[in-house]
Amino acid sequence: MTATDADTIDTLVGIAPGSPLDAIRARRPQARTHAEASYRALFAPADPGGVTTLERFAMARFVTGLHGESPTSAFYAARLDGAGASPTLRSAIDAEIAAARTQGPWGSYPRGPLSVENTGGVIHRVADANRAALGARLASAFEHTHMLVFHPRDAAPPSLAAMLAAGWTTTDVVTLSQLVAFLSFQIRVVAGLRTLATTL
Amino acid sequence: MPDTILTPVNPAEPVVFTRDMLDWLPWLEPMAVEDLTPRHMKALVDAARAKSAYFRLLARDPDALEARTLTDKDIFYNPDAGAPRAERELAAAAVSRFNGCIYCASVHARFAGTYSKRVDDVQRLLDVGVGADLGERWNAVVAASVALTATPIAFGAAHVERLRGAGLDDLAIADVIQAASFFNWANRLMLSLGEPTAAAG
Numbered sequence: 001m002t003a004t005d006a007d008t009i010d011t012l013v014g015i016a017p018g019s020p021l022d023a024i025r026a027r028r029p030q031a032r033t034h035a036e037a038s039y040r041a042l043f044a045p046a047d048p049g050g051v052t053t054l055e056r057f058a059m060a061r062f063v064t065g066l067h068g069e070s071p072t073s074a075f076y077a078a079r080l081d082g083a084g085a086s087p088t089l090r091s092a093i094d095a096e097i098a099a100a101r102t103q104g105p106w107g108s109y110p111r112g113p114l115s116v117e118n119t120g121g122v123i124h125r126v127a128d129a130n131r132a133a134l135g136a137r138l139a140s141a142f143e144h145t146h147m148l149v150f151h152p153r154d155a156a157p158p159s160l161a162a163m164l165a166a167g168w169t170t171t172d173v174v175t176l177s178q179l180v181a182f183l184s185f186q187i188r189v190v191a192g193l194r195t196l197a198t199t200l
Numbered sequence: 201m202p203d204t205i206l207t208p209v210n211p212a213e214p215v216v217f218t219r220d221m222l223d224w225l226p227w228l229e230p231m232a233v234e235d236l237t238p239r240h241m242k243a244l245v246d247a248a249r250a251k252s253a254y255f256r257l258l259a260r261d262p263d264a265l266e267a268r269t270l271t272d273k274d275i276f277y278n279p280d281a282g283a284p285r286a287e288r289e290l291a292a293a294a295v296s297r298f299n300g301c302i303y304c305a306s307v308h309a310r311f312a313g314t315y316s317k318r319v320d321d322v323q324r325l326l327d328v329g330v331g332a333d334l335g336e337r338w339n340a341v342v343a344a345s346v347a348l349t350a351t352p353i354a355f356g357a358a359h360v361e362r363l364r365g366a367g368l369d370d371l372a373i374a375d376v377i378q379a380a381s382f383f384n385w386a387n388r389l390m391l392s393l394g395e396p397t398a399a400a401g
Contacts, residue, residue, distance in 0.1 A: 024374045027282065030274035031378060034267045041263035049261075068352040104351040105299045112215025117329070148388050150351060153300030155392035157205045157227045170203040170228045171260040177389055178264040185385035191353045192377030199360045200370065 007032065008039045012071050012190045013197065020200045021193060035186065042179045043079070050172040055138060056179060057083040058093055062142055063183045065097035066149045071194075072187045092133035096142055100124045104150035121151055140166035141176055148180045203229070212398035214302050217326035219309045219319075222302070226394040230256035245269045257393060268385070275378045283368065283375035286316035287341050291376050293322065294345040295383035298330050303396040304387050337366040344373075345380035 007015075009032070015021045025032050043056055057080040064073035080090065106119040124146035126139040134142065144159040163173050208225035230253045231240065241247060243262030249255040258265040276288050283291075289312035296305035309326055313319040324332045330346045333339065340362045347355040355377075363373045 020370065021374075024371055027280055027371055028274050028278055028374075028378065030278070031271050034270035034274070037267035038264065038271060041261070041267050045263060066351070105349065107300055109300060109302075110213050110215045114216060144392075148392055152388050152391045157207060160227055160392075161205045164202050164204065167202070173228060174258060174260040174393070175264065177392055178258070178261055178268065181385040181388035182264075182268070184388055185381045188348050188353060188355075188381035188384055189378060192348055192355055192381060193374065195355055195357055196360055196370065196373055196377065199357050199364075 007036050008075075009035055009186065009189055009193070012075055012186075013193045015193075015197075021197055025193075035189070038182050039186070042175070042182055049175065050169050051175050054080075054083045054085060054089075055141075058085065058089065058134075058138055059141060059145065059176060059179055060183055061093050062097060063145060063149060063180050064187055065094070066101055066146070067187050068101070070187065070191065072183075072190050086133075088133045092130040095130055096126060096134075099127060100142075100146050102150055105152060107151035107153035109153065123147070123154075136166040137163075137168060141168070145176075145180050148177070149184070208395065208397075210395060210397050214306075214396055214398060217297060217302055217305050217309070219306060219313060219323065219326065221310075221399040222306050222396045223399050224252075224254050224303055224390065224394050225397050226253045226257050228257055228393060230254075231259050232256075242266065243269075245273075254390070254394065258389070272382060272386070275375070275382050281371055283341075283372040283379070284315070286312055286318075287338075287368075287372070288375055288379040289315060290322070290325075290338060290341050291345040291379040292383045292386075293325060294330055294342040295349045295380050296387055297325060298346050298349050299384070299387040299391070301383075301387040301391050303390050304383065306396070308383075337368075340366040340368075341376055344376055345383075348377065348380045349384055 057076060060076040061080045064076045102121055106121045108118040109115060124143060126134060126142055131139050140163045144163055147154055147159060160173060205227050206229060210225055214222060233250055236250055240259045240262050243259055243266040244250055244255055289308050292308035293305055293312050296308060305326060309322050313322040321334045325334060330342055344355065344359040344363055347359050360373055363376065
């Protein structure tokens with residue numbers, strides 16, 4: 001195993017071989033293997049299809065940045081640089097993170113008894129100043145992603161239609177949805193296990 | 201010619217959280233059954249999933265689907281100690297209730313009820329929400345799952361200590377962390393690629 005084969009979650013949690021958390025993760029070996037396989041499928045795919053590596057890491061930087069600074073967000077910031085992001089793109093993403101960061105989950109239910117639980121928030125729109133650096137594809141994806149991160153129950157066909165209109169295919173949207181959803185998992189496993197480690 | 205969305209006609213959209221069986225209608229075109237190659241079938245893991253529009257949609261990225269499914273199965277089905285299956289399912293149901301995924305909550309509330317035999321408590325989670333009083337051990341599982349689901353993440357050492365105080369060992373606590381985290385993945389796919397509908401018949 002080389003350094004580039006290191007398990008991403010182990011690295012981000014700081015799990016050393018032989019440590020108590022190493023033993024705990026070893027009890028769920030398929031979850032460990034396939035969480036890493038998920039990372040590779042989404043960030044180092046055998047066939048990148050219609051979503052470039054740069055676009056994948058731009059999305060990851062945005063998603064993890066929206067959760068606040070953490071070892072996971074720093075990891076993807078470094079990967080974004082490694083994917084060749086221009087300073088203009090990096091600053092546009094950072095500006096979008098700063099403008100879009102809020103708290104979740106909020107959102108609305110189908111009209112009915114659950115409507116009393118509806119909670120509102122600001123629907124994020126990419127700033128005009130950042131649209132040129134991001135391009136139409138990432139701009140449409142960021143607006144959809146903000147909803148997925150903070151108010152997923154508001155998801156509806158129009159923001160998918162906006163992504164298709166910006167040039168993504170149906171298959172690209174599936175890949176991007178998996179990417180955002182996977183990161184929502186990975187960042188929480190890392191945060192949870194780091195917290196558990198402090199109590200061992 | 202760009203791809204287009206689907207706009208299902210859905211007069212039977214559920215408006216409450218329920219343990220009833222639900223179906224799911226996609227907003228994007230799934231793969232056609234006749235277009236599924238051996239690679240796609242392997243990614244579905246269970247051949248019966250070829251009948252599901254949800255899994256045939258995700259099969260458009262087979263590597264991501266296969267790795268997702270195998271992660272899911274080990275977190276929930278691995279019988280080697282740790283949290284009882286019922287409590288892994290409870291974590292999934294609590295996350296789904298908090299994020300607002302009526303479809304996911306229905307599936308995992310049924311499982312939580314089946315494995316725990318505490319159907320009334322599970323139904324109270326659905327009816328009242330994540331603040332329902334389900335007894336200290338389940339309350340600790342729900343509180344930890346909700347804190348991990350919040351953005352920014354609100355999970356802290358106090359949640360771990362509460363789980364430990366309720367009798368969960370370190371592997372069981374890690375199971376709750378993984379189960380709750382996984383449903384932040386599953387909910388976002390189910391909520392954003394289609395909508396639930398009452399099962400036919």
